[in-house]
Amino acid sequence: MVLAAFYFLAFLGIVISPQKVGDELDEATNARMRRYAEEMQERMAQLLLEIEALEKQQSSMHMGALLLSAMQTWQFWASLGFILLLIWLLFWLRKKFEVFDDSSDEESSSSDEDLEEPALNDESNTSISIAESIQRQQVNLTNYCRLVEEMVRGFCRACDWVFKDTFSPVLQTPIGVGSAFEGWSPREGDTVYRCLIPMTAPRGHSFHVEQNTKWNLPSKVSRIRVKLECTCWREQEFGNMLCFLHNPVEELRRNQEPSLLRTMCTRSYLDVRKVSSWFQQLAKLSWKSVPHSSSWLVKVLKTRRSCMLRLIDDTGSTVFVEMMFGVQQGDTDIFLSSDYSEAPVTPDTVWPQSCAVAEMKFFRNIAANAQQDSFHLGCMQLCARIALGSYFTSYMMKTVVMHLLNTIPLERWHRREFLQRMDDIMEYLCSCLRKKCLDHFWLGNEQMPEEFILPPDFQTSRPPNLFQHMAKDPDQYTQAHTDFHELQEQLMPSCRALRGTLSASPKP
Missing domain, CATH: 1.10.1410.40 (Poly(a)-polymerase, middle domain)
Known part of the structure; x- marks a missing residue:
């Protein structure tokens, strides 16, 4: 009876060999293999109980004879080998199920994390990039502001030397203004470094600010009237200059450069557009003598109310520099600037009031305190x-x-x-x-x-x-x-x- 059961189980083990268990099996196959293993384990336990009961019923005398007889037959060894095979198979199946369950749990948890991570990344990637760029840009602004100020100062010195014998506006020390010189910038890659270049009247001329109330503009605007001044009593100071007021027009035209009224004014008022064109010509003529100019490829961009430069260095980095010009209101921090006003159309003889210098000084005062x-x-x-x-x-x-x-x-x-x-x-x-x-x-x-x-x-x-x-x-x-x-x-x-x-x- 017992041997018949062994033979039957051996037949099942040979004919119904277990498939390889892996991550590719579906859930139904896994369930059938679990039930098969459990049935094999129960059948194995029953078989062992029957063998133990049979051994107890036989006497010790007959036991030795039976064992000797069994050891001499091949059936005993086949049965013992099959029992060991079943034990190993059960152990292998159980380990495989545990590994599969663990890997399934890990895959499900990792897939959940993968679903959650894009949402978190979508929300935070932009914010993190903004935060990092703010930290990085505050360092870059300081370095570039120092470089731009030095280059624009050199440009103004070169212009003074080229036009020293003419009656063009006299350029003063440039002032860095705008967000970059205040220590911040709304953008990282295309920051514009702005400099306001104060202008004073050339010899024999004077500037007079006239408030213009008829223009319907959102901020205070003015016009700059240019007047000729008598220089007869200052001939020694001005050298060979002829007085524009007390010399014949033909002599002035033949022996002296034209006055500012003839070159950059419209109806006696300083013209922003004409001054801008003059600045752009200056940049093309004088930029090669500017410090560090050999390290940059310079292109003068055509603008109406300023002089915009695009600088490209050997590494391909691009810097935009905008040079504006203005006339100071007395000894205050307020200038009449060539910068655009908020009006749709600003006449060329209108100079909007600018607080850019005061705002730069405000942020520097805050930083100092x-x-x-x-x-x-x-x-x-x-x-x-x-x-x-x-x-x-x-x-x-x-x-x-x-x-x-x-x-x-x-x-x-x-x-x-x-x-x-x-x-x-x-x-x-x-x-x-x-x-x-x-x-x-x-x-x-x-x-x-x-x-x-x-x-x-x-x-x-x-x-x-x-x-x-x-x-x-x-x-x-x-x-x-x-x-x-x-x-x-x-x-x-x-x-x-x-x-x-x-x-x-x-x-x-």
Whole structure:
């Protein structure tokens, strides 16, 4: 009976050989193999119990004879080998099932993670890249600003030497202005380094600022009237110069360079477009004598109200330099600049009032008095970067930050309170959005620091509203409201990424 069972199991083991178990088996096959192994294990246990019972029934005398007889037959060895084979098969199947289950769990968990990671990456990759670029760009700005200032100063010196015997405007020491020289930039790859070059009247000429009230422009604008001055009493000082007022026209035309009125003015007013063309010609003629010019490939870009240069070095890096020109209002920090106004069409004889020099001095004054770990520039740069392409311009965001820098103590702009300051900026912007009013920082500001020299009418003037178009146009207000909520959604992950970058980076 027992031997028959052994033979039957041996037959099953030979005919129904187990398949290879691997990751490619489906769930139904795995279930059948588990049931097969369990049945084999139960049958094995029953068989062992029957053998033990049979052995107990026989006496010790007969046991020795039976064992001797069994050992002499091949059936005994075949049965014993098959039992060992079954034991090994059960052990192998169990180990294989355990490995398969573990690998299935790992695959399912890893697939879940793979599904979650893209969502997390989509949310944070952009924010992390912005945070890293802000850290990287603040270092690059300082180096490039120093280089640009040195090159533009050399350009002005070369121009003075070339035109020293003419009656062109006299160029003064250039002043770096704009976001780059303030320590931040809304973009990383295409930052424009702007320099304002003050101009004074040449010998025998004088500049007179005339306020122009008939132009319907959003900011104060003026015209610069050019007048000829008598130089008869200064002949020794000016050398061989002939007085434009007291010498015949034919003699002046034959023996002296033309006056500024004839070269760069329209109806006695300094013409922005003519001055710009003159600057562009200067750049083409004089740039080779500028320090470091041999290391750059220079192209003068045609613009209407400034002189734009594109510089490319040996590595292919591109730097844009914009040289603007202006006339200082008395001894103040305010200039009449060639920079564009917000008007759709600005006449060539109109020079908008510019606070660019005062704004540069404001940020440098903040940097000089702030704590070492102050992160006000990081706040400014992050706001400007997020606002790109929205209703809120970089100048609007800068105005908000300047208002807060002027009211919140500087010691509260350190890294630890970075998120709180960003909340303050968005709350201030939201308040202005509700009121449809964002006041100009320099005009009508009663809390202006004493370090800045402004015209007398600045504090008494009513501040222009930078949101005036929004207040008049409901569609613009709706667009601004939508853009504000998008800014809030983009700002939170960017703030978290930037805070992590700040925590990982050493303090300056």
